Amino acid sequence: MSQDLKKMYRTVMDDHFPEELSIRFGHQELVYRKRTWKFPDDKTGELIEKGLRYGENPGQEAALYELISGNLTLGDCRFIEPKRGLVSAITEEDMVQAGKHPGKINLTDLDNGLNIVKYLMDRPCAVILKHNNPCGVAHGQTLAEAYARANRADRIAAFGGCLVLNRPLDKTTAELVAQNYLEVLAAPDFEEGSLEIVKKRANLRIIQVRRMDRLEEYRHLRFVDFKSLMDGGLIVQQSQLCAVKGPQDLKLAEAVHEGKTYRIQRMPTEKEIQDLLFGWYVEQGVTSNSVLYVKDLCTVAIGTGEQDRVGVAELAVYKAYRNYGDALCFEKYGLSYKELERAVETGQRPRKDREEIDAAVREVKAGLPGSTMVSDAFFPFRDGVDVGLRQGVTAVVQPGGSLRDWEVIEACNEAGATMVFTGQRAFKH
Template identity: 75%
Template sequence: MANDLKKIYRTVMEDHFPETLRIAFGEQVLVYRKRTWKIPDDKTGEVIEKGLRYGENPGQEAALYELVGGHLTLGDCRFIDPGNGLTSAITEDDMIQAGKHPGKTNLTDLDNGLYIMKFLMAKPAAVILKHNNPCGAAHGETLSEAYHRANRADRIAAFGGCLVLNRSMDRETASLVAENYLEVVAAPEFEEGTLDILKRRANLRIIRVSRIDRLADYMPLRFVEFKSLMDGGLIVQQSAVNRVKNAQDLTLAETVHQGRTYRIERAPTGREMQDLLFGWFVEQGVTSNSVLFVKDECTAAIGTGEQDRVGVAEIAVFKAYKKYADALCFERHGLSYNELELAVERGERPREEKEAIDHETAEAKGGLNGSVMVSDAFFPFRDGVDVGIRQGITAVVQPGGSLRDWEVITACNEAGVTMVFTGQRAFKH
């Protein structure tokens, strides 16, 4: 059975999707061309021309299409024009090492990484993704620092993930990347000597996306989003555009309830504002409902895809403690926290090692003390923000607009926590 499963994951599916697609919006027609690559089969070495390896799972045929013709304007919205391809425009030359033939999730992770990265271009940045959600994201003074911080934020989830960088890959960063197992590494360019380091991982997909250095240009552009329904129907929408670009786009939380005005008593400090903006930018690529914690322009915890806001805040806190303890354990003992825990239970390592890590994690509140809290939609009750307050957060960014904003503002003022509103939610499904 195990060998059968391994064979399934090595299989490159045939696809019967057409070479071109034409989608008509009334009299306006968009033309798409299927993207294929001539690359060696990872098993036989034979050069084959093929598109995606498979879809979300083995056994699902899939195809990648690039917009190559047509212009679409609906109302006052001019959608993105042909000639702006990123993930859909990757060629054989850009696929510096194909590794195992790329599948749908490899490229959708890359796409979402680029979507987040377009907001983070001011400084060296790294975003690591898994299953179309960021595991860790960070700015750094150098690219290697940004990668180290993003990886440390959730070392376990980053295993087998997709790394997107916004600066040319340098030797120091390549050496750090090569120590870990990733499926995809994407950068605008690769400096001399870096490919020799990265190619030690034979199955690593190494991709050049030359337009990464122009990602900020994509911030105001909209594209058409399709949601396919199980009955064959479609929901079509404009993609979201984030209205928040800088501190001036955020407002101190304020509301009126039963004739009384409630407002936040303290404005964010400069450091808090940097973290609030960074967190809101990363939030654009996180599946809803979501709550993030950010400290020093690095994610401390990312809670994703829950049905209730207080629940996802609690999950984010749980993850923060686990990931913080794991990072300490790996740096100190070269083991994951779970490996140390098992070794202690078996009597193979002293209990004091685990107790020391547990104590240090509790003291730091999982790295959340002094962090900021980010929510993609309003808090319907104060219980959600109270979760963060108990962990020592100092600031909150959220859209605002709840009937109980007054209650959330009161909770923040009681704790000396500042809060800003974006005036726009960031749902992503």
């Protein structure tokens, strides 16, 4: 059974989806072309043409389609037009190294990475994703610093992830990337000598995204978002446009309750504003319900996919402590925290080694003091924001709109924290 599964993972499936797909909206028609690539067969070396490796799991046929014709306008919304392909337009030339041949998840991770990076193009940025959610996102003075910070934010989840860079890969960054196991590496270009370094990872899929210099344009473009139902039905919606363009769109939290006006007493500092914006832009690519903590233009922890807001706030705190301890452990002993834990349990290392790491994490509260808390929807009760405030959060960004906004404002004022409203929810399902 184990060998059969391994073989399935390595099999590039044939698919039976048509070469062309068309969708009609009344009298308007969108036309899509299936994307395939020609690569040498692993065993025979013969040139073969294939589409996606498989879908979300081995045994699921899948296909990638690029919009090639049709200019859809519904109401006052003109949707994205052909010839703007990013992931759907990847060619053999862009597939610098095919690795194990891309599957659905590899490309949806890349797509969501670009969805986040489009807001963060003003300075070097690295986004590492796993299962269509970011694990770590960071800016840096250099690309290497951005990658190192994003990787350190959650080394555990980054293993086998998809890395999206918004600057050409340089040799310094390549050396860092080559030390870790990734499934996908995407960048706008590759400086001389960098490819030779990362190509040593034979299974790594290396992809050039040529339109990345124009990525900011996509902030203002809508696409048609399809959700397929198990009965064969469809739900169709416009994609969301982020209403926050800059600091001017962050409104100091204010609410009225029983005739009394509640206001945040402290304005955010310039540093907090930068983190508030950074966190809100990262939030655009995180599955709901979610709460993030960010600090110094880097994610501290990302809580995602929970059903209750206080629970996801607590989950993100847990991940912050876990990730910080793991990073310290790796830097000090060259081991993951779990490896150290087992070594202590089996008597291979002294118990004090783990206790020192734990004490160091507790001393700084996993780096959470001074961080910004980001919530994709309002806090229905103050218990959610209290989770972050107890850890030393000093700034909060959320949509606002709860009947209990007043008590969340009071909680922030009691803690000396600031809070801003975006006036727009950021659910992503």
